[in-house]
Amino acid sequence: MEFTREIYWNLGKGAGTLIPMYASACIAIAVLAWGFLQRVKVYRQAQPLNRTDNLGERIAGLVKAVLLQTKVLAVRGPGIAHALFFWGFFCLFIGTCLVALQADFTDLFFGVKFLKGPFYLLFSIVLDLAGLVAMVMLAGLFVRRYLVRPDGLESKVDDAVMHGLLFAILLTGFFIEGARMAVTELGTPLALWSPVGLMVAKAVASLGEASLRNLHLGLWWLHLVLVVGFIMLIPFTKFRHIFTTSANYLFADQGPRGNLVTLDLEDEAAETFGVAEIAEFTWKDVFDADACTLCKRCQDRCPAYATDKPLSPMKVVAQIGELAFEKPEANLIATVSKDALWACTTCRACQEICPAAIEHVNKIVDMRRNLVLMAGEFPGEEVTVAADNIEVNGNPFGLGYATRGDWAEALGVKPLAEDPEVDILYFVGCYASFDKRNIKIATSFIKLCQAAGVKVGILGKEEKCCGDPVRKLGNEYLYQAQAAENIELMKRYNVKKVVTTCPHCFNTLAKDYRDLDFALEVEHYTVFLEQLVTRGALKLSASSFDCTYHDSCYLGRYNDLYEQPRALLHVAGGKLIEMSKHERESFCCGAGGGRILAEENLGERIANKRVGMADATGTGLLVSSCPFCLTMFEDGIKGLEKDESLVAKDITEILVERLS
Amino acid sequence: MESKFKVNTEGKWYDNVDLAWRMNEYDEFAVEQAVQVKDQVGEADVTVLSIGIDKVKETMKKALAMGCDRGVHVNDDASYAKDPFEIASIIAAFARDKGFDLIFTGMQSQDRGSAQVGVLVAEMLGLPSVSTIVDFAFDNGQITAKRELEGGLRAIIKTQAPALLTCQLGLNTPRYPTLPNIMKAKKKELLTLEVATLLQDGARQETVKMYVPEKKGGGLVLEGDVGAIADQLVQILKEKTGVLA
Numbered sequence: 039m040e041f042t043r044e045i046y047w048n049l050g051k052g053a054g055t056l057i058p059m060y061a062s063a064c065i066a067i068a069v070l071a072w073g074f075l076q077r078v079k080v081y082r083q084a085q086p087l088n089r090t091d092n093l094g095e096r097i098a099g100l101v102k103a104v105l106l107q108t109k110v111l112a113v114r115g116p117g118i119a120h121a122l123f124f125w126g127f128f129c130l131f132i133g134t135c136l137v138a139l140q141a142d143f144t145d146l147f148f149g150v151k152f153l154k155g156p157f158y159l160l161f162s163i164v165l166d167l168a169g170l171v172a173m174v175m176l177a178g179l180f181v182r183r184y185l186v187r188p189d190g191l192e193s194k195v196d197d198a199v200m201h202g203l204l205f206a207i208l209l210t211g212f213f214i215e216g217a218r219m220a221v222t223e224l225g226t227p228l229a230l231w232s233p234v235g236l237m238v239a240k241a242v243a244s245l246g247e248a249s250l251r252n253l254h255l256g257l258w259w260l261h262l263v264l265v266v267g268f269i270m271l272i273p274f275t276k277f278r279h280i281f282t283t284s285a286n287y288l289f290a291d292q293g294p295r296g297n298l299v300t301l302d303l304e305d306e307a308a309e310t311f312g313v314a315e316i317a318e319f320t321w322k323d324v325f326d327a328d329a330c331t332l333c334k335r336c337q338d339r340c341p342a343y344a345t346d347k348p349l350s351p352m353k354v355v356a357q358i359g360e361l362a363f364e365k366p367e368a369n370l371i372a373t374v375s376k377d378a379l380w381a382c383t384t385c386r387a388c389q390e391i392c393p394a395a396i397e398h399v400n401k402i403v404d405m406r407r408n409l410v411l412m413a414g415e416f417p418g419e420e421v422t423v424a425a426d427n428i429e430v431n432g433n434p435f436g437l438g439y440a441t442r443g444d445w446a447e448a449l450g451v452k453p454l455a456e457d458p459e460v461d462i463l464y465f466v467g468c469y470a471s472f473d474k475r476n477i478k479i480a481t482s483f484i485k486l487c488q489a490a491g492v493k494v495g496i497l498g499k500e501e502k503c504c505g506d507p508v509r510k511l512g513n514e515y516l517y518q519a520q521a522a523e524n525i526e527l528m529k530r531y532n533v534k535k536v537v538t539t540c541p542h543c544f545n546t547l548a549k550d551y552r553d554l555d556f557a558l559e560v561e562h563y564t565v566f567l568e569q570l571v572t573r574g575a576l577k578l579s580a581s582s583f584d585c586t587y588h589d590s591c592y593l594g595r596y597n598d599l600y601e602q603p604r605a606l607l608h609v610a611g612g613k614l615i616e617m618s619k620h621e622r623e624s625f626c627c628g629a630g631g632g633r634i635l636a637e638e639n640l641g642e643r644i645a646n647k648r649v650g651m652a653d654a655t656g657t658g659l660l661v662s663s664c665p666f667c668l669t670m671f672e673d674g675i676k677g678l679e680k681d682e683s684l685v686a687k688d689i690t691e692i693l694v695e696r697l698s
Numbered sequence: 699m700e701s702k703f704k705v706n707t708e709g710k711w712y713d714n715v716d717l718a719w720r721m722n723e724y725d726e727f728a729v730e731q732a733v734q735v736k737d738q739v740g741e742a743d744v745t746v747l748s749i750g751i752d753k754v755k756e757t758m759k760k761a762l763a764m765g766c767d768r769g770v771h772v773n774d775d776a777s778y779a780k781d782p783f784e785i786a787s788i789i790a791a792f793a794r795d796k797g798f799d800l801i802f803t804g805m806q807s808q809d810r811g812s813a814q815v816g817v818l819v820a821e822m823l824g825l826p827s828v829s830t831i832v833d834f835a836f837d838n839g840q841i842t843a844k845r846e847l848e849g850g851l852r853a854i855i856k857t858q859a860p861a862l863l864t865c866q867l868g869l870n871t872p873r874y875p876t877l878p879n880i881m882k883a884k885k886k887e888l889l890t891l892e893v894a895t896l897l898q899d900g901a902r903q904e905t906v907k908m909y910v911p912e913k914k915g916g917g918l919v920l921e922g923d924v925g926a927i928a929d930q931l932v933q934i935l936k937e938k939t940g941v942l943a
Contacts, residue, residue, distance in 0.1 A: 311878075422874050430719075
């Protein structure tokens, strides 16, 4: 016998079946389209933004992220369940399309049937198992959501509707199959190619053919109603993520990673800066809210949220969506709350993990820009003072700018103003220039360079704050003023290559300054020194020690520099015991986003939490490669009175002890 | 400000080299108070005046960005050498025919700290002056100011405009200029007058010399183990003082 099955078995292939079926399908699709059109109108309230450039690359990204579920799978448990469910449901969708294609097109018009023979067997088993996998995964996700109830996972009507509807669609599908098989396939070898269907068939076989046919007919129409309902509900429930999240992969930010829009401050027509209401965002910011599935992965990783501050990146995105659809003219900042906005460390953990490619950080900075540039507001008086100090003396401490290079005098390192013939320019940054603890990083770095025969110059008193803290706080004006001076200087001295010890300086010079016509090669010292070690120019004598390493956000998540710092520690003889939150999942020290300038008055101190994690490794040594991190950890260690059990060091300090 | 302050070659003032310039902190409170009064009464025109080299115009931009309507720069390369009486007479000469209802000055400057200029200006213009104010209220010409006194005491003073007030730190919270206001400030009127056109009176005093005082002894910070420090301290107290005798 030829392996196949009669399509529209028990229903008849007449107008009585086809017309209601296709009519309802058309209505469903029309409702779906209408629903999304309404939403498009909401997106269009906001500003234009081109996110369809490099279309080829974008489409490739979309296909990969959707079909391979790469972003979803970044979190194992629920990620695997979602991916398997998706693949199962996707197979069923393709199967249904093939059935429609044969029955109502190739067979109808050309008499061609392809669902037969070995291909039918494959079709049968794949769809049967796909249905099973989808059902099991759905059940698993149901247990997680409604019985295990992970912290922070909010369940709304949407979630109940989705679970119920999907389960009913799968279940009716199996019973339709079972009823049909009980009448037509029981006892044939073909039945074995639908194991789940066969099980159902055996269970219902005793009903007798007449009842089975009635059951089949009833369930078939019910199944159709459920599917039509599902399609119609897509734009009106979280089901919309099937389209919006997928589309968000297409519209995703293509970098440079962590880039903020460089505002045109000379724009005479600009009356407002930053974002205080929906219409000032771009359409993508509103669309992001529609792509969000409230999976809470961002919230789970947010250092502010984890330390009881009033910020959840998920909530911010949701609030933007609520306002856009319900009260677009309302004040966004009041809705999100200033405390929430100021709590962000721009650590990018939210954005890195987001399975929907949502851009959280720029939204927060956009709103901060409005607070600073339009209202002159900062998170606290101390930050206003620091910003003022940066404006006057180029450093947040308010120390005389002329003393910026004093630390280097004893090391024989000269400012470029005195000697511009150097191999590299060391852009020192404020903390390594002025802060007693962090000057050790600068001096260690110089000693390492000198040992490797690298001639280093600095800008000395001419160097200004790179502008990172104030920029991330929203003060684009002050950032651009600082940047312009630094850029002008570096151009004037014909600098060939810049090395920084601060990841914030590094990210700012290497990426943000690009928008301001600065194109020099910039490296963080971990990359620079690792090359010197590999080349054999920097010789270290290893002596073994245990440590844990903290990935700075601006080195790790912003720039993917995970290997070089670890390689340097390895060369120095370090045995690394990682904290559970490391690399992409690293937990911020609390200093990013300009928070280094602000007092931390809400909730637990982020640095204390991180120091606790480091202490738990039992290594007694917390290594970092960022002056901000080091500052926070020194404070955290003192605050927690962990001086006995934990020491914080920068990689440079460890290396300089091992110069051979 | 914690820069390497050096005495200039004349030996009478600071060496300007490597010093960053900023608005005198007390004056920031004065500017803020003036702008607040303008915000309160609506119809007002605030003039900010500064005496000094061309560079002070940059500082005045901040006052304009904070909300002052116009600026008057009295160009004087030797303002640092003028005594408080001369400075006051320059300001008074400018203000005499302008009919200002209120004049706010800083209580003193952060560099010279004479605290004389404001009250001298008031005297020269025949205005009542209230010094060291930490609170200010204005109601239709009626001024209610709070003064800071010794020992944390406060005094409430009432007077009638026109009047001059010298501002103490903490009088208000000087605003951080917004970007649109910084942009507007660039287009505001900033008049430069030569000091010679305003200065009619001579100095009443002369700075003879400015110098860094000799170091007399110094603190000693003991570092190390607590027990060892304690022993060290006892030793020092025994050797150098009579407290343990």
